[in-house]
Amino acid sequence: MRLKDRVAIVTGGGRGIGLGVAKAMVKEGAHVAICDIGQDILDSGLAEIQAMGGEALALQMDVSAKDQIVHVVDGLTEQHGRIDILVNCAGINEILPIAQITEEQWDRMLAVNLKGVFLCCQAVMEQMKAQGSGSIVSMTSVAGKTGGVAAGAHYSVSKAGIICFTKSLARELGPFNVTVNAVSPGRIDTPMIRQATDEENENFIRNTPLGRLGTPEDVASAVIFLVSDEARFITGEILDVNGGMLMD
Numbered sequence: 001m002r003l004k005d006r007v008a009i010v011t012g013g014g015r016g017i018g019l020g021v022a023k024a025m026v027k028e029g030a031h032v033a034i035c036d037i038g039q040d041i042l043d044s045g046l047a048e049i050q051a052m053g054g055e056a057l058a059l060q061m062d063v064s065a066k067d068q069i070v071h072v073v074d075g076l077t078e079q080h081g082r083i084d085i086l087v088n089c090a091g092i093n094e095i096l097p098i099a100q101i102t103e104e105q106w107d108r109m110l111a112v113n114l115k116g117v118f119l120c121c122q123a124v125m126e127q128m129k130a131q132g133s134g135s136i137v138s139m140t141s142v143a144g145k146t147g148g149v150a151a152g153a154h155y156s157v158s159k160a161g162i163i164c165f166t167k168s169l170a171r172e173l174g175p176f177n178v179t180v181n182a183v184s185p186g187r188i189d190t191p192m193i194r195q196a197t198d199e200e201n202e203n204f205i206r207n208t209p210l211g212r213l214g215t216p217e218d219v220a221s222a223v224i225f226l227v228s229d230e231a232r233f234i235t236g237e238i239l240d241v242n243g244g245m246l247m248d
């Protein structure tokens with residue numbers, strides 16, 4: 001087991017990529033808290049973890065609300081005495097032409113996708129610094145590098161911001177033996193992409209050398225590597241998990 005007794009927080013952990021990451025971490029022996037905004041999503045995510053014989057904490061938390069994050073992180077720190085891993089998977093997407101994005105939609109997108117990552121990292125970083133160890137991984141996207149195809153500009157901008165924030169935080173936390181990386185998925189088969197048509201998804205597959213959509217497990221494998229001891233000298237990295245859709 002590569003993560004035996006590590007204490008991990010997975011935001012957006014109730015479904016999709018976050019749930020895939022949480023399941024993989026449970027299998028690797030970690031104590032995982034799945035944090036998500038939706039109670040029904042948390043309930044069904046937890047049920048899936050239990051169905052595979054695992055256990056996790058399921059905690060309701062909005063990543064755009066600092067007080068809720070601090071409450072969760074303080075509670076886990078008190079319970080376990082440490083926080084080893086933070087994986088930022090919570091996110092929203094909206095496919096809209098720029099002219100139709102309202103100010104409220106822009107602000108909400110940035111509040112969840114980008115400020116949420118900042119707030120969650122800020123909430124765990126002092127504990128990780130004090131421990132002299134820790135790993136943070138955030139989900140960016142191919143859209144954050146290309147401007148996006150099936151994504152609004154506000155989504156793409158939020159993901160570009162995560163790339164820059166990851167590098168800034170990696171510089172700041174390196175001296176404390178805390179690694180900070182991001183994973184940049186291509187098209188992954190989760191509820192998020194089900195707002196696209198079959199034709200749009202087939203178009204993605206045509207432009208993907210490996211010839212299929214990705215799965216949450218494909219992304220989870222990369223995350224497990226980045227938070228494992230094998231990746232101890234990797235920080236500030238943006239790791240593509242996209243089937244070859246974008247090679248940069």
Ligand SMILES: NC(=O)c1ccc[n+]([C@@H]2O[C@H](COP(=O)([O-])OP(=O)(O)OC[C@H]3O[C@@H](n4cnc5c(N)ncnc54)[C@H](O)[C@@H]3O)[C@@H](O)[C@H]2O)c1
Nearest residue numbers: 012016017037062063090091139141185187188190191192
């Ligand atoms: N699916 C893809 O093709 C793809 C590609 C690139 C990047 N990503 C990124 O990966 C991450 C996970 O995406 P997914 O495909 O699993 O999406 P998803 O919609 O299936 O899951 C996202 C989860 O985040 C939760 N969430 C939303 N707003 C939240 C908030 N304010 N606070 C806490 N939780 C909140 C949702 O309830 C949901 O459980 C996202 O950041 C997404 O942008 C996904």
